[in-house]
Amino acid sequence: MRSKAQETLSIQVETLTGQLDKYCLLFATLARRSDIAQLFTMSDNEQAAIKAKQIAIQSSAISGALKVVFIRLDGQTLASGLGEPTGRVDPYFTNDDCRS
Numbered sequence: 001m002r003s004k005a006q007e008t009l010s011i012q013v014e015t016l017t018g019q020l021d022k023y024c025l026l027f028a029t030l031a032r033r034s035d036i037a038q039l040f041t042m043s044d045n046e047q048a049a050i051k052a053k054q055i056a057i058q059s060s061a062i063s064g065a066l067k068v069v070f071i072r073l074d075g076q077t078l079a080s081g082l083g084e085p086t087g088r089v090d091p092y093f094t095n096d097d098c099r100s
Contacts, residue, residue, distance in 0.1 A: 052079030
């Protein structure tokens, strides 16, 4: 019985890890897009936020992620697919959350 429980647990761990890894891939994919990188350097913050929100909404829809947020290095929210107000946010994750 213990052996069967361990086997079941191992399968569940692998399944959960696979589900979480797909969101790490989303992050890495979005980070490599030059159009997204340009949004962080645009002088027109309002226009950048509009474009970033569109990308966040599309990315959420395609990936199944509940929330896609673009955050500047200073912690300011550029845009969120959920229409949340912009402002400073606590980090959602650290570099340790996704394996390289």
